[in-house]
Amino acid sequence: MADRFRGVPFVAKRLLGAALVLLVLATVLYALFYLVPGDPAQLACGERCSPAQVAQVRGQLGLDESAHAQYLHFLQGLFAGRDYSSGTSVQHCAAPCLGLSRQNDQQVTTLILAGLPATASLAFGAMVVWLTLGVGTGLLSALRRGGATERVLTVLTLAGTGTPVFILGLLLMMAVCAYLQWLPFPSYVPLTQDAEQWAWNMLLPWLTLGLFESAKYARLTRSSTLEVLAEDHIRTFRAYGVSERAVVTRHALRGALPPVIALSAIDLGSMMGGAMLTEQLFGIPGLGRLLIDSVRSVDLPVVVGVVLVIGTAVVVANAVADVLYALADRRVVLS
Amino acid sequence: ACSGPQDGDAKPAAGDAKPAKGGKLTVLNSDTQSDFDPARLYTSGGGNVPSLVFRTLTTRNREAGEAGTEVVPDLATDLGTPSENATVWTYTLKKGLKFEDGSPITSADVKYGVERSFAAELSGGAPYLRDWLIGGDSYQGPYKSGKGKKTLDSIETPDQRTIVFRLKKSVGDFPYLATQTQFTPVPRAQDTGTKYEEHPVSSGPYKVVRNTNDGERLQLERNPHWSEKLDDQRKAYPDTVDVRSGLDSAVINQRLSTSSGDDANAVTTDTNLGPAELAQIGQDKSLKARVGVGHFGYTNYLAFNPDVKPFDKPGVRQAISYAIGRSSVINAVGGSSLAEPATTFLPDQKAFGYTPYDHFPAGKNGNPEKAREALKKAGYKNGLTITLTHSTEEGEMGPKVASAIQQSLAKAGITVKLKGLEGNAYNEKRWDADGSPGLFITRWGADWPAGYPFLAPIFDGRQIVKDGANFNNAKLDDPAVNKEFDEISGLTDLDAAAKRWGALDSRIGEQALTVPLYHPVYQRLVGKNIRNVVISDWTGVLDISQVAVK
Amino acid sequence: MTPQPNGPTPDSAPVPVADTATGPTGDRAAGALIDVRGLTVDFPAGDESVRAVDGLSFRLSAGQALGIVGESGSGKSTVAAALLGLHHGTGARVSGSVEVDGIDVQAASVRELRRLRGGTAAMVFQDPLSSLDPYMAIGDQIAEVHRTHAPHVSRREARRHAVTVLDRVGIPDAARRSRSRPHEFSGGMRQRALIAMALACEPRVLVADEPTTALDVTVQAQILDLLHELRTETGMGLVLVSHDLGVVAGNVDDMLVMRNGRAVEHGPVGTVLAAPREAYTRELLAAVPRVETPRTPVATAGAVPASAPASGGDLLLEAVGVRREFGRGKNRTVAVDGVSLSVAQGETLGIVGESGSGKTTLGRMLVRLLEPSGGSVRHQGRELTGIRSDLQMVFQDPVSSLNPRRSVGESVADPLRAAGALTDAEITRRVRELLERVGLDPRWYHRYPHEFSGGQRQRVGIARALAPGPRLIVCDEPVSALDVTTRAQVLDLLAQLQRDLGLALVLIAHDLAVVRQASDRVAVMRRGVVVEEGPSDRVYDAPRDPYTKSLLAAVPVLDPVEAAARRAARGSVGALLGTAAG
Amino acid sequence: MTVQDVLTPGAGAPPAPGPAAGARGVWRRLRGRPSAVVSGAVLAVLLLAALAAPLLTALSGQDPYTYHDELVDSASGGAPQGSFGGMSGEHWLGVEPGTGRDLFARLVHGARVSLLVAAGATVLQVAIGVAVGLAAALGSRWADQVLSRVTDVMVALPMLVLAIALTTVVSDDFPRPLLLVLVMGSLNWGGTSRVVRAQALTLRGLDFVAAARLGGSRPVRVVRRELLPSLAAPVITYAAVLLPSNIVLEASLSFLGIGVRPPTPSWGQMLSTATTWFRADPLYVLLPSALLFVTVLAFTVLGDAVRTALDPREAGRLRVGTRKEKTRG
Numbered sequence A: 001m002a003d004r005f006r007g008v009p010f011v012a013k014r015l016l017g018a019a020l021v022l023l024v025l026a027t028v029l030y031a032l033f034y035l036v037p038g039d040p041a042q043l044a045c046g047e048r049c050s051p052a053q054v055a056q057v058r059g060q061l062g063l064d065e066s067a068h069a070q071y072l073h074f075l076q077g078l079f080a081g082r083d084y085s086s087g088t089s090v091q092h093c094a095a096p097c098l099g100l101s102r103q104n105d106q107q108v109t110t111l112i113l114a115g116l117p118a119t120a121s122l123a124f125g126a127m128v129v130w131l132t133l134g135v136g137t138g139l140l141s142a143l144r145r146g147g148a149t150e151r152v153l154t155v156l157t158l159a160g161t162g163t164p165v166f167i168l169g170l171l172l173m174m175a176v177c178a179y180l181q182w183l184p185f186p187s188y189v190p191l192t193q194d195a196e197q198w199a200w201n202m203l204l205p206w207l208t209l210g211l212f213e214s215a216k217y218a219r220l221t222r223s224s225t226l227e228v229l230a231e232d233h234i235r236t237f238r239a240y241g242v243s244e245r246a247v248v249t250r251h252a253l254r255g256a257l258p259p260v261i262a263l264s265a266i267d268l269g270s271m272m273g274g275a276m277l278t279e280q281l282f283g284i285p286g287l288g289r290l291l292i293d294s295v296r297s298v299d300l301p302v303v304v305g306v307v308l309v310i311g312t313a314v315v316v317a318n319a320v321a322d323v324l325y326a327l328a329d330r331r332v333v334l335s
Numbered sequence B: 001a002c003s004g005p006q007d008g009d010a011k012p013a014a015g016d017a018k019p020a021k022g023g024k025l026t027v028l029n030s031d032t033q034s035d036f037d038p039a040r041l042y043t044s045g046g047g048n049v050p051s052l053v054f055r056t057l058t059t060r061n062r063e064a065g066e067a068g069t070e071v072v073p074d075l076a077t078d079l080g081t082p083s084e085n086a087t088v089w090t091y092t093l094k095k096g097l098k099f100e101d102g103s104p105i106t107s108a109d110v111k112y113g114v115e116r117s118f119a120a121e122l123s124g125g126a127p128y129l130r131d132w133l134i135g136g137d138s139y140q141g142p143y144k145s146g147k148g149k150k151t152l153d154s155i156e157t158p159d160q161r162t163i164v165f166r167l168k169k170s171v172g173d174f175p176y177l178a179t180q181t182q183f184t185p186v187p188r189a190q191d192t193g194t195k196y197e198e199h200p201v202s203s204g205p206y207k208v209v210r211n212t213n214d215g216e217r218l219q220l221e222r223n224p225h226w227s228e229k230l231d232d233q234r235k236a237y238p239d240t241v242d243v244r245s246g247l248d249s250a251v252i253n254q255r256l257s258t259s260s261g262d263d264a265n266a267v268t269t270d271t272n273l274g275p276a277e278l279a280q281i282g283q284d285k286s287l288k289a290r291v292g293v294g295h296f297g298y299t300n301y302l303a304f305n306p307d308v309k310p311f312d313k314p315g316v317r318q319a320i321s322y323a324i325g326r327s328s329v330i331n332a333v334g335g336s337s338l339a340e341p342a343t344t345f346l347p348d349q350k351a352f353g354y355t356p357y358d359h360f361p362a363g364k365n366g367n368p369e370k371a372r373e374a375l376k377k378a379g380y381k382n383g384l385t386i387t388l389t390h391s392t393e394e395g396e397m398g399p400k401v402a403s404a405i406q407q408s409l410a411k412a413g414i415t416v417k418l419k420g421l422e423g424n425a426y427n428e429k430r431w432d433a434d435g436s437p438g439l440f441i442t443r444w445g446a447d448w449p450a451g452y453p454f455l456a457p458i459f460d461g462r463q464i465v466k467d468g469a470n471f472n473n474a475k476l477d478d479p480a481v482n483k484e485f486d487e488i489s490g491l492t493d494l495d496a497a498a499k500r501w502g503a504l505d506s507r508i509g510e511q512a513l514t515v516p517l518y519h520p521v522y523q524r525l526v527g528k529n530i531r532n533v534v535i536s537d538w539t540g541v542l543d544i545s546q547v548a549v550k
Numbered sequence C: 001m002t003p004q005p006n007g008p009t010p011d012s013a014p015v016p017v018a019d020t021a022t023g024p025t026g027d028r029a030a031g032a033l034i035d036v037r038g039l040t041v042d043f044p045a046g047d048e049s050v051r052a053v054d055g056l057s058f059r060l061s062a063g064q065a066l067g068i069v070g071e072s073g074s075g076k077s078t079v080a081a082a083l084l085g086l087h088h089g090t091g092a093r094v095s096g097s098v099e100v101d102g103i104d105v106q107a108a109s110v111r112e113l114r115r116l117r118g119g120t121a122a123m124v125f126q127d128p129l130s131s132l133d134p135y136m137a138i139g140d141q142i143a144e145v146h147r148t149h150a151p152h153v154s155r156r157e158a159r160r161h162a163v164t165v166l167d168r169v170g171i172p173d174a175a176r177r178s179r180s181r182p183h184e185f186s187g188g189m190r191q192r193a194l195i196a197m198a199l200a201c202e203p204r205v206l207v208a209d210e211p212t213t214a215l216d217v218t219v220q221a222q223i224l225d226l227l228h229e230l231r232t233e234t235g236m237g238l239v240l241v242s243h244d245l246g247v248v249a250g251n252v253d254d255m256l257v258m259r260n261g262r263a264v265e266h267g268p269v270g271t272v273l274a275a276p277r278e279a280y281t282r283e284l285l286a287a288v289p290r291v292e293t294p295r296t297p298v299a300t301a302g303a304v305p306a307s308a309p310a311s312g313g314d315l316l317l318e319a320v321g322v323r324r325e326f327g328r329g330k331n332r333t334v335a336v337d338g339v340s341l342s343v344a345q346g347e348t349l350g351i352v353g354e355s356g357s358g359k360t361t362l363g364r365m366l367v368r369l370l371e372p373s374g375g376s377v378r379h380q381g382r383e384l385t386g387i388r389s390d391l392q393m394v395f396q397d398p399v400s401s402l403n404p405r406r407s408v409g410e411s412v413a414d415p416l417r418a419a420g421a422l423t424d425a426e427i428t429r430r431v432r433e434l435l436e437r438v439g440l441d442p443r444w445y446h447r448y449p450h451e452f453s454g455g456q457r458q459r460v461g462i463a464r465a466l467a468p469g470p471r472l473i474v475c476d477e478p479v480s481a482l483d484v485t486t487r488a489q490v491l492d493l494l495a496q497l498q499r500d501l502g503l504a505l506v507l508i509a510h511d512l513a514v515v516r517q518a519s520d521r522v523a524v525m526r527r528g529v530v531v532e533e534g535p536s537d538r539v540y541d542a543p544r545d546p547y548t549k550s551l552l553a554a555v556p557v558l559d560p561v562e563a564a565a566r567r568a569a570r571g572s573v574g575a576l577l578g579t580a581a582g
Numbered sequence D: 001m002t003v004q005d006v007l008t009p010g011a012g013a014p015p016a017p018g019p020a021a022g023a024r025g026v027w028r029r030l031r032g033r034p035s036a037v038v039s040g041a042v043l044a045v046l047l048l049a050a051l052a053a054p055l056l057t058a059l060s061g062q063d064p065y066t067y068h069d070e071l072v073d074s075a076s077g078g079a080p081q082g083s084f085g086g087m088s089g090e091h092w093l094g095v096e097p098g099t100g101r102d103l104f105a106r107l108v109h110g111a112r113v114s115l116l117v118a119a120g121a122t123v124l125q126v127a128i129g130v131a132v133g134l135a136a137a138l139g140s141r142w143a144d145q146v147l148s149r150v151t152d153v154m155v156a157l158p159m160l161v162l163a164i165a166l167t168t169v170v171s172d173d174f175p176r177p178l179l180l181v182l183v184m185g186s187l188n189w190g191g192t193s194r195v196v197r198a199q200a201l202t203l204r205g206l207d208f209v210a211a212a213r214l215g216g217s218r219p220v221r222v223v224r225r226e227l228l229p230s231l232a233a234p235v236i237t238y239a240a241v242l243l244p245s246n247i248v249l250e251a252s253l254s255f256l257g258i259g260v261r262p263p264t265p266s267w268g269q270m271l272s273t274a275t276t277w278f279r280a281d282p283l284y285v286l287l288p289s290a291l292l293f294v295t296v297l298a299f300t301v302l303g304d305a306v307r308t309a310l311d312p313r314e315a316g317r318l319r320v321g322t323r324k325e326k327t328r329g
């Protein structure tokens, strides 16, 4: 088996390939949303806009052009930038310009950059929760297989998954903020503004999302741990008196982690698109909310922009996961 | 409200202690203030948060209940002087008005504010200026991108304090229109086009300190150049106002009811209590005391498109009107505390000219016998099958209401097939003059508490829009009715006008072009330290220019 | 670091010697290190159960060595596992008593067992290739085991200790290779790593289950000498499970011959070998191949005389200057460095050589499981570009070459099913025949790999390679885990197939006698190159290369006295061995 | 016996008794596990209830659509009258707030949609995911690149966005549940595919795969015979987790108005509308939650049992009943 391990060039190559696929994706989205009902100009202008006014707005948004002309302009913006009139002056949207939101004349890039920190805060924090909680309980239940501990853990993590996230979050909030009053109701504070406040206010969203996701990880960790535990090399360490805990955490876990890493990358990446319901519930001004709002208002530039950003995030996360994976299991070749 | 059994309007929640200045008011909202440009805002009576920053020529009377439906002067000294048969309206600005930077507010600033609302870049807002101002339909705003002239000649500013509007036709309602934020002064030198909303120049009691994330969070602070003496409407008790939006409505209500920490000083201007919350509050006296009830001119109704068979037959429309069981419709939207049955198209408030009528009495649960009779007369002895179009989104136009209607019509032998459309598709459909469904659920709200904006878009034959959003679903184009519209809308005596609007409503109602279902009622919860709760019938929302936290 | 194969480990603390003065025959002193009485082990299999060990008893004192021999599947590994209580919680039923260093293994608590394992008694497993953690560097694995029993030792010290023991078992460049992961090691290197792991704990008893099957004879001798030395110096007890009577002869005091889970003969090694009482023991002895015996030529039907060099027309497979590298930069290893070989139809080419010299790598390239990084492999004159089902391979590691989730019958049936020519019933019958042919009970069709002994698994591998009716089989240590009688049977089978079908074989093995017995030509490999190649009798009788000579000199002998003498001689040329292993 | 006998089939030995014990063995091992039997039974009951929904509701004399205005308290938000969410002899589990529809009827009818859609989507997701993951792991480097990138993008695509777009674009006459299955199934396979690819990459390097290839097995066969059995464990575990998340996803879609068309009930829909009621009418929330939870639990336990039963190495452990001995050997 060839051993072609290359870290950085590998990721770079990966990104390039992905850029292509993303472009295809953008095109498909463009086409698909063309068919979606709802006139963006009417929606932007408001329901009481007169036809003349709607036409004017349509011109302003460039919607009076043919579909492919619009798409070409979009591409042009992406690679070369575009200019837009802001009324009093002309605003330049530098490449990669994803266009202007049809709803509020903001540059899509600005909107995304504004939403990114909140979403990233949520996603990474939640990942820490689901990894510790999920992998932890997974391991514990693999260790205590068949015992009462395992049964309790199973039921607990399943309760997390079997409850839709909007119910889970609301229940948590009710319990912690309203009933026990341990924490004030969370309201998002940017990390850059006040790190401590940021953490306190993100605590519940992290927990909610983390809990919701952790069952999946617990199950996966448990099953692949058991899988590895049945392998021959585990026998070696047991036969050398290595404690069961060390056998599981040092040997079984390493073999069990690859699928967990693979999944984490996916979840982390796709969460960059925002865990919409969680963001909605806790009022976190992230990409998820931006996305769902723009889908509803057929704000194509924003939809495409956010999806492209998420796509990139997923690709990067997956590439990193693959590198980690190849590091864990050298038998695997990166290609 | 002049009818209904509700227990009066909201009283100050925290006993009789006098409200005092100071403190920080928190506003918890679900919709972000992503439009904060006065040119784009489409608010009734100047809005709530906006009216803390934007003053307009006139404004709504900041009093609770029915008194709140009156229009009163704001920047102007009076409600305006009509001349030339109410086609010319002249306003004079109060003396000593200043922007937040201390510069004087002039009539030119008001004119510029109106002009820029015509720019395509700043789309949004109500259509009336365009329809009424001379040259309004072709004017494209003061910006470079607009074609043609950069100024609108039908607005004149003979001096720094006087501004004159010249209209195409007589408009008695102009003082109402002047409450809208398009009448906010905007200093031309500081206009930054689409960026203006990030920091609009304040003429009101507060100025914007920070606008985070496109209106996600607005932090307001006292505007030192605003003078209490020149503004008899806004109380402006708190020192600062912090508007946080993008919150889930269940969370907002939960926070208000818990009222811990800053939430004790919190209100909401866009979230009302839902059915589940009401059911829960019903058992809690202390919470109940913190709930204010509000009305806003709104009617939810069934609309017909008589171009679609069998709705061309008045008998069929009448049968449906007879068969409708309003109480199950009301239950489907949250029960009697959140909706009152409607038999008139106009909201049940005096300002609209409400004249009670019930041309096709259906009682609470429908009158199947009368309905069958009407059907038989129309030639459908063995019942009939029709399609009801609704939105798939839960809510006032959603599937639950549709099912309720389906079941009450079934009793009269009318088989209803349901057709759900996703939100945007549904809106597109119901506003499509040619292709709107034969029968669908829809609603209408008032731009101001008067008959004209409530009735004209729905029943004035000249407001049938061919290739845009059409609201005259029945495509009623009756010369007599049209003439009546012209006559009443020219009246400057608003009370007299109201009476005639009521009569007109009743007259149109005889044709059974709509089936009024209910008028919504709003229940608003406030934090436990909030005093001076004022909910007017103009907006139905708690007026944050009046609340105090001390 | 210079290898010190015979010197004491600098880091090793002296092991307390409990019972030094026990004679080679083992007086029945109370302080026996191991005391096994009436050990019986049953495995559940299907609806019945298999009795793997049946009423076995033996004792072992400190410093003593016990050899367990016997046919494949006779229960040797099961006994070894029982000594460490490895049957706990596996579903096997164990009765009788097992006492190791005073601990009653059957009744021991989890904690006691943990101390016993590795601390008191260490085990070298029979399947070295899959017994290491694939995700972890070898040195770290050894260090971890070491630290388990010596918690006060720092991480870094343990790591250093690991390098030392790796060096002691003859891993060249131990400091660097300790950072490799198992898949980067050759079979023999992995086996040595396991032995190093056992030694790292300085145990009182070493249970070694076929510890040298994957080793070439020089390294084997070196390892066995090391064990001997530890035994005399520290009083370590040794249980040596092996099918190689030569290995047993030279390295144990007592010998236990097993068959069907029972002891057939038990006594001092000299006595048993010189004057076996039981017929079975005699049978075993008779079957041992001798390296001195020349090959009896295979009478190939109408084929070329075996000793003749392959002529063009009959050339089946040809390697021309094949090279293979692994890794890049600092970690680059050249496994095969320009080897040219040819195999004629019906011919057997033996490949012997140092462990880690690239035999497996070469074998894999011959069947195209690995792509050469240089040179080419030709099949009947044409460049070989992909896998062909008439080129088969028997893998060195019988564990990982069988799918743990499929019954062995199905694994063997697979090539038949893939070919798609036979009905289900025919396939089943055929598989049963094949199983029987390699000496397995055809009723075991539905058993899973983990239910088999090491030798049995190896035979399954052979049966599977035979199934598609190949023209050539690369056998990578096909008989290393087999007892002498079974081995003879399998070699006979291969020879018979060769005769009847003109099957060509590439036989990779460490056992020089086996290679001589079975091959027409032999290639000797060292460090990725072929150092000597020729007809086997020529190479064995008149070796030219010094490495070949040293290999032949290291072949174990059946006579314990002679073995001791040779060991003494080797001791004096220890330095030479050190380089030979490097 | 001659070698010829060995290599030519059909000669010698008696015909083989019985086929491979694979599937049968698994079945037998499953039957031996109480947890498997109980969870299987629970699922069977749920499934039966779903299938027999019309029958069951006929028994209770209710249907899931009829409004009962008289049973709700209009003045307080439409909460059911009486205690326990309006439970009575007629309405076994009470009624829905606001409409007074019978909850029992809605639950059993909802089970149909929820289980059907979720199970269908899961099957589709797993099938596509396994196929793509395997193709990526085993195919050429090119295929891996393309498929992995496509997987990335599938994963990256926010489900809801495409779901909204697709469900609004597709004709109204297309059966909704099927559309949901297709949309959910064809958009959400990225996770499975990644997990499968990761696992298959490790597996394909093992000797037994090499042996199978040498034996002349074509890739498809290698996959079916060698890889799938080893992949079954993670895939089944993953599927047992996917299923509940699909039920929840169906809930979210219904919540956004793009799920099954009301008034057809589904658990997801019931849950999402019930959320706010959990203090005023706890039963309304609890019932669908509890059912969902039981389903999830049953699937997980069954998935685990199947996973264990599939592993022959576990078999001895189970049958011999060494329960008392600690598993730490």
Ligand SMILES: Nc1ncnc2c1ncn2[C@@H]1O[C@H](COP(=O)(O)OP(=O)(O)OP(=O)(O)O)[C@@H](O)[C@H]1O
Pocket (backbone or CB within 6 Å): C043, C044, C045, C050, C051, C052, C071, C072, C073, C074, C075, C076, C077, C078, C079, C126, C243, C450, C451, C452, C453, C454, C455, C456, C481, C482, C483
């Ligand atoms: N887990 C198991 N389940 C069922 N049978 C087993 C199991 N392990 C071993 N056996 C059977 O027990 C018998 C003895 O096996 P063991 O591994 O002890 O043999 P061995 O003497 O070491 O053979 P070899 O020399 O081939 O390694 C064999 O018949 C084998 O098939």
Ligand SMILES: Nc1ncnc2c1ncn2[C@@H]1O[C@H](COP(=O)(O)OP(=O)(O)OP(=O)(O)O)[C@@H](O)[C@H]1O
Pocket (backbone or CB within 6 Å): A001, A003, C183, C184, C185, C186, C187, C188, C189, C214, C215, C216, C326, C327, C333, C334, C335, C354, C355, C356, C357, C358, C359, C360, C361, C362, C396
């Ligand atoms: N996948 C791999 N990655 C890195 N190095 C490898 C790999 N496979 C083999 N090697 C190295 O190549 C060399 C030759 O290995 P190979 O397995 O061919 O030896 P061998 O002759 O079969 O030895 P043995 O007799 O011990 O089995 C060894 O040094 C080994 O460490």
Ligand SMILES: [Mg+2]
Pocket (backbone or CB within 6 Å): C076, C077, C078, C126, C209, C453, C454, C455
């Ligand atoms: Mg063995």
Ligand SMILES: [Mg+2]
Pocket (backbone or CB within 6 Å): C186, C187, C188, C359, C360, C361, C396, C476
């Ligand atoms: Mg090898």
